Amino acid sequence: MSTVNGREELISRVGRAESAQTLFSTLAAQLRTAVPYDAAVWRATDPDTGMMTSPIVAENIDDRSCAVYWQYELFGEKINLFRDLVRAPVPVAALWESTGGELNRSTLYKGFLAPRGVHDELRAVLRVDGRPHGYVSLFRVAGRPPFSAVERRFIEGLATPIARRLRSYAKQRPEHTTEHLTGTGLLLFGTDGSLISANDEARRHLEEMPEGPTAVVGLGIRIPLWVHNTAMRARAIAEERERGTARIRMRSRTGHWLICHASCLREADGRLGVSAVVIERAPVSEVTPLIVQAYELSERELEVTQRVARGLPTGRIAEELHLSPHTVRDHIKAIFAKLNVSSRGELVGKLFTEYYEPPQQPA
Structure with missing residues (x-):
């Protein structure tokens, strides 16, 4: 199978994954044939802060090592930091390639990777529209070749499709439960x-x-x-x-x-x-931006949606955004299509109500 066909097959499988956990498990099961590795950690991230959130899937690495690894990211390492890759033109990097083979330049390598027999790390930021929705770290042990430029480009080609799928899971509605967690x-x-x-x-x-x-x-x-x-x-x-x-x-x-x-x-x-x-x-103010991103609304569509939620009529929205009423109506039509709704009430309910189930009031 060619590299292109292998990547397209993985992207297809990613698109069918029903949850972030399933997506990471699918990648863990399938990626090794194209980019062999010995251990890995897959992490979802908050797209606003770039911090890891759930789920996290670790392959051949114990919980304690996962925690220690991140301490180096925050307090010691200077090379290929995830926060730097988030803004880099190419959000994928291999440690061997980045150090020119001088691995001891890396604090992470000296203190964490080398003692565990790891010879190289390929890490990637899974980003779309400039926002990180996940991080992945792939590890190879000593005795195997470093990650190649071809392998790095293969992962680079997967990063945006995976990120887009991760972003889409914010649309999933929570289960309806009789008990709701409250309190701080x-x-x-x-x-x-x-x-x-x-x-x-x-x-x-x-x-x-x-x-x-x-x-x-x-x-x-x-x-x-x-x-x-x-x-x-x-x-x-x-x-x-x-x-x-x-x-x-x-x-x-x-x-x-x-x-x-x-x-x-x-x-x-x-x-x-x-x-x-x-x-x-x-x-709800914290959740709505994630849901809006999941529906892939443009910045202008988001501005229109926010004003629809405030109950503004078309003419007033046009005035505030310096658009013609016809253009506002076109934006609202496009927004309805993306969210599969047919009225302003449905739109507001889908973005601001369905995903945030308030605690039941006592009878």
Whole structure:
């Protein structure tokens, strides 16, 4: 099978995957024939912050190693960082190629890869429209050739189709349940990353998390890697190693949206202290942008949609956007087609109501 045919077959399989977990499992089962590797980690990411979220699928790598690997990404490594690949013209890079074979230039290689017998890493950002929806790391052990430029280009050709499919899963509606998680969960992590305190609401939220690599276990609680990573990212920001915010949106086992954000606290003398992680139901304002992106609305269509949601008539929308009423009507027609709705009420319901099931009020 040719390289092109192999890539097209993978893209076809990706397009049929019903969930992000299934998509990663499909890639894990099929990709090795085109780009052989010995271990891998597939991660979904929040497209706004670039931070890992659920699901995460690891092949031939243990949970502890997944957590340690990300510590190097945040606190030690300088080469092929995911945050740099997000903005790079080509979002795929191999460590051997990037270092010119001088692997010891990499902190990650010296401290993590080499002790585990890994000889090269190929990593890619799965991005579409400039936004990262996933990261992948492929590893090869010593004794096998480094990843080639042909293999790197093969992965590059897959990155956008995979990202587009990952983005589309935001359209999936949550399960209807009689019980809804409420309250604000709070977790405190010590300076060494260990869990030192958690309230009851946090325990309940964590019980509803999907399966995935566990970063730490403390107080009888399993902390998924994507939750613990918010604490690590908050510390990295406080140490001025990272920029931005430590914030992700994620889904529970039943598909309901949660938000997880963290900050690093300071002691009275100014030293960095514990990291506080908050988990709570995501407000509709946090969920709607993901759903809009999943339906692939253009920037102008989004502007029109926002004004439709405010109840503005066509003439007023035209005035605010400096468009003709005819052009606004054309945009609304295109928006209806993309979302498969036939009225403004249906549009608002599909984007702002169906994906956010409010808690049931007591009788």
